[in-house]
Amino acid sequence: MKFDILIAGVGGQGVVLASRLLALTAMKAGFHVSTAETIGMSQREGSVSSHIRIGDEISGSLIPAGQADLLLGLEPAETVRNLAFLKKGGQVIVNSHEIPPASKPPGSPDYDPEGLLSFLKASCPGLLCLDFTKLAGEAGTSKAANVAMLGAVAGTGVLPFSKETLQAVLEAEIPEKYRAVNSTAFERAMEEVSGIC
C-alpha cells in the first residue's frame, strides 16, 4: 500500500499542522510515514507545501511528479502550482478562498483566481471546490480552514484510515482552547462533502 498526499497553501494557513495531523493519524493506523515540510523563510506568506507519504515501506519524503493520490489545496494558485505532482485520476480538494500575493515583482503574472479555478475544474475530474475559509469562519474562526479541509478529506473516504482515527488525533493534538471550534469546522466540512460525494 502507498498513499501520497500533497498539501499546498500560503505561509500562515496551517499547512504544517494539517500535515502533522495526517501523518500522526497514518502512524496510529500502523503505516510508515515520511513527510517534508516548508519551515523557515518561506513560511512568511510565501508558497508552502507539505508532502506526506504513507505506506508499507519507508521512502524519501518528496513525492515524485505524477504520484500524489490526493492534493489538498488551501488556495487556488498554490493548488495549481503543485498540480504536476498529482497522479492521473488523483483527487483534488481546493479551497476557493483567494489570497492575493502581497506584492507583484516585475515580470510576475497576474493573480487570476477565477481563471485558475476554472482550469482546475476542467483538468481535474471529481474536483471538490468549496470556500473552506468561509465555512471555518462560520464555524467560529477562518483560521480553522486547514482543519475544515481535513474534514472534507475524511468525508470523501479516500484516506487509507478511518475518519474516527483522524478525529481522535485532532482531539489529542489541538489545544483545548481551540478544540471545539476546530471540531465544528471539521464536522461541518465533512457533512458538506458527504452530501456531494
Add this chain to the structure above:
Amino acid sequence: MGNEAIALGAIEAGVQVATGYPGTPSTEALETIIRYAKSGGIYTEWSSNEKVALETAVGAAYSGAKALVTMKQVGLNVASDPLMSLSYIGVKGALVLLVADDPGPHSSQTEQDTRAFGHFANLPVLDPATPQEAYELTKLAFELSHEYEIPVILRTTTRVSHGSGDVELGTSDGMEAGMEAGQIKPVAWDFEGFTRDRRWTIFPRLTAERHPWLEGLQVQLSERFSALPYNTVSGQGKIGIMASGVSALYAKEAIRGFEDIFTLFRIGTVHPFPEKAALDFLKGVENLIVIEELDPYLEEEALKLIGKEHLQVDIYGKKDSFFPVSGEYSVDLVIDGIDKVLEAVGIASRLSHASPAVLREELPPLPIRAPTLCAGCMHRTVFYAFKQAAKQLRKEAKAVQAPETAHAEQTSEASQKVQAVQTDTIFSGDIGCYTLGNAHPLNMVDTCLCMGAGVSIAGGLSRTNPEAKHVAFIGDSTFFHSGIPAVVNAVYNEADITLAVLDNRTTAMTGHQPHPGIGVTALGSSSKAIDIANVVRSCGFEFVKTVEVESLAECVEAARVAMDFRGPSAVVFKGKCVGITKSDKRCVIDPELCTGCGFCAKQLGCPALALPGGVGEGGADNAENSENADNEENAKREKPQILDNCSGCGLCAEICPSGAIKTEEVLR
C-alpha cells in the same frame, strides 16, 4: 521530526550539556531537548552564537560530560575556529555537533557540504537518510566520540531535519519513563569533572604531537566504519550506485522494478570514507553511479579508491554532468540522471517517470508568491521610514548641487555615473526576517552576506563611496551574535555609518527563541537583559537614540537626524514581533474617502492589503483606466481591501494620501 529524533537520540545517549544557536533547519533539535531539560536534568542554553555554543560544550566535554551543540551549516563557519583546533586536542566525555545542511537552498545563504568540512577538519561525519537513522546515528555519534575522544559531526539535510516520520525508540534507561508523557529519567551528573592536564592547552608543540594521532585516527575510523551496519549493500547488478543521506532513498525508489540491473551501496558513515566496505562493493560492479546532493564528496572518494586499486570501473556522477552539481535532488531528477548513464553505457532499459494528471508545461501562468514581511511587522515601518528619510536627503542634496551643476555642462558620461552613485544612500542588510526587506516594493536591502556583516560592509562602503550615506540594518539577535565587533570597529576606525537596530525582542525567523537582550533564558527563567543602546553607547557611539516603533513620522525623523550625523550613529528601533503578540487593533478603509489610488498596497507590499485589480504593474494600468470617469465599476474594483491578517499597525493609515484609513480597536 528528524530534529526531534536527534534530540531523543541524544537524551538516550545520556547528553548532559546541550547548547546551540538557532538556524534553519537545525533549530528544533535543541528546542526539543529544552522541553525535556528540567525533568531530564540536562543543562541547556541558547548561546549568543555558534562559536560560543561550541566552546561552552567543549568546556563541558573537557570535564568528561556528554555534550551536544546544534547549528546550521553556516553556523559551523562561525564555530570553525574552535573546531579546527579541537580536532587536535580532542575531548574527554563526548562532543557531538549537529550540523544541518540545506540543499536548495531553502533558508540559507550557502549550499556548502558539511561532509567536505569533516574531511577538511579531520572529523568523523555521519549522514542519516531518515528520522529513524538520525536517531540511531546520534547515539552512535556519542559512542564514537566517547570511545575515540574526538568530536563527531552528525550532518543532516533539510529533508532529514525537517522531515517527519515514525521512529522506533530504544529501551535504554533514560527512555523507559515514557517520552510520550513528556518525562524522562534525570540523567546522572556522574562525570569526573575537570582535571588539569597539558593536553587541554593547545601549543605548537602539542599540535605537532597530536597531528599524527589525528591522521592515524582517520585510518582506524575508516576501518571501523567499514564494519558498521549503517553502510549496506543490496542487489547484485553490474551497475553500482553509491549514495548517502536522502539521495539513497531517492535512488532506491527510482530503480524500483529494475533492481536486477543495479547494486545499491548506501553509506551512513561518510567520513572517514569506509574504504574496505566500498572496495568490496566496487569489486562486484562494472560501472558506478554516484548520487549525492551538494559536493561530489563520495564521487571523489570513489575516484581515489578506484585509482589506488587500479579497478576497471567507470564513474558517473556530477563531474561529467550526469547529475546536477547544485540544488536539491528528487526521485525524478535521479531517474533522469540514471537514464543518461544507462544510455551512455549502452543498456536498453530506461527508468520511467509516473505520468501526472497535468504536465508542468501545461499549467497556466502563476503569480510569484515570494516570502514577505508579516502584516504589521515593525521592520516594514522602519524600512519605509529610511526610504522616506533617504528621499528627503536626496532632494535637499540636489537642491544644494543644482546651481553648481548648471555651470558644469560638459560632464563626461563616466563622471555622471559616479555622481549618480555618490548622492545615494546604500542600505546594508543582515540575516533574519528583515532580509525580506529586499523584496519588491520595499527594495531596502542593497547588501546581505552573512550574520553580522552588514555593519562592517557599510564601514567598507563608506571608505569607497564617501559621498553616499551608509545605513546598516541589524536585528537584535544578530546584533548579539556577531554585530558587536563591527560596532567596535566602526568607532575605532571612525566609520561614517548609521546603525539601525531592528529590535523586535526575539529571534523571529527561526521560531522566536530568546536572546541576551530580553532577559529570558532558553528554559524561560529570567536573566539580566542586555540593553543594545547601552552596548552601542559604551562602545563609543556619540549618537544613540531609542525609538518605539509606533508612528512612521517619528521613525523618519530619527532616521534623518541619525543619517545627518557625521561619524557612527545608531538608532535602536524597538517594537513587537506580530508573530508572538496579539493585537487588539485593525485598520479600516472609509469607502467614501478612498479614491482607489492603491498607493498603500503598492508602496508597502503588506500582505493584509489587497488590491482586487492586482498590485504593481497590473494595478498601475487599472489605475489609469479608473481615471476614466464613466468606468465606475472599474474604479470600485480597484479599491484596496484590508484582510483578516491586519494587526492594525497603522502604517497604511499614515501614508494614505486621502486620509481614508483609520485604526480601530477590535475584540479578538
